[in-house]
Amino acid sequence: MFTGLIEEIGEIKSIEKATKSAKITIKSEKVLQGIKLGDSICTNGVCLTVTEFTNNTFSVDVMAETVRSSNLGKLKAGSKVNLERALKLSDRLGGHIVSGHIDGIGTIVDLQNEENATWVSIKTTADILKYIVHKGSITIDGISLTVAYVDESVFKVSIIPHTKGETTLVIKKIGDEVNLESDMMAKYVEKLLKYGEVPMQKKPISMDFLKDNGFA
Secondary structure, three states, X not given: OEOOOOOEEEEEEEEEEOOOOEEEEEEOOHHHOOOOOOOEEEEOOEEEEEEEEOOOEEEEEEOHHHHHHOOHHHOOXXXXXXXXXXXXXXXXXXXXXXXXXXXXXXXXXXXXXXXXXXXXXXXXXXXXXXXXXXXXEEEEOOEEEEEEEEOOOEEEEEEOHHHHHHOHHHHOOOOOEEEXXXXXXXXXXXXXXXXXXXXXXXXXXXXXXXXHOOOO
């Protein structure tokens, strides 16, 4: 689990691509402190497992499903990524609960400055938008943010200078794709509500059915 508070901006050192999957090596400093094999590091919002590391890099394997569902497949050597180590139980939960299992991709369609803030407008699909609520939480490329506007096709967040300075949002452009993870609470509530629904079963019409219902 993660909080969506970015610890460090890493840089892609290399990407070894297979037909559908990839091995990515990332240069970093802070997230390597106390690192061990098998640790989870949230990379642009995607929970990845450390398979190798050195004094200034770590490597992860990215399976085909993750490549299809995220923007990791479009990274290249030199690309910047947001990094966060897994949450410790003793840490303050300054953002919100983030699983690192993204729901899909959004596209930045507008960027507007308003004094010290920047409005970022993101277009995404209806199956993701249904979980996004005004003043609710959203994770964008691993960053915990508050939804300031949402309609049937677009949602917006307003980011402060600190967020711009500590994350990759400052280098994003219109047309760039971002990884999205909506608040998991909404998904659990939806699942629980649907679990109680019992579909109506059609019974075959037989002589016994007609007799039981007074037709014969």
